[in-house]
Amino acid sequence: MSSLDNMTARIIREAEERANQIINDAKKEEAKIINEKINDANIKKEEILKKAELESISKKERVISNAHLQVRNKKLETKQEVIEKIYKEALEKLSRLNENKYLDFIKNSLLSLSIDGDEKIILSNMEALIDNDFINKINEELIKKGKTGAIKISEERRDFKGGFILYKNGIEINNTFEALILSVKDELEPSIIETVFG
Secondary structure (H helix, E strand, C coil): CHHHHHHHHHHHHHHHHHHHHHHHHHHHHHHHHHHHHHHHHHHHHHHHHHHHHHHHHHHHHHHHHHHHHHHHHHHHHHHHHHHHHHHHHHHHHHHCCCHHHHHHHHHHHHHHCCCCCCCEEEEECCCCCCCHHHHHHHHHHHHHCCCCCCCEEEEEEECCCCEEEEEECCEEEEEEHHHHHHHHHHHHHHHHHHHHHC
């Protein structure tokens, strides 16, 4: 019986040792798995934080860039408004030329153009200064320059501030104040910007 007790005790002891070994191995495996998961979690956390930081930097840069763009656009818009105002004022000043200066402008413009001298002159709806007597004097000057000297006032009227349009065979020469200002606009704009905005 004693030998049976010894054997039973030994089996129980071996079973307990085996159970303890299995438990210890399981605890080691558990600790290993937990550490791996913690490491994985820390790596993911760092990746998420780094990604969030990069996204926040990128978003901040986009916000700043957008703000700079809006400021630049507002400056350009303001510059354009000022330039347009300057051109409108120039047009208004031209349209308020006194009678003699205005008629001299029309005469000198017509005589300086490379024309045949038999065109029709289209005037503004509001034109009251230019009449047939004035045009006849210009025709006399054109004849002296070897031109036909047969410019006539067209019955057609158009809406512009001053100046004239010459018409012949479907071709127009636009010498209105609006067209003259527009023709020098691109050339003058840089110097206007420099003068006004320094």
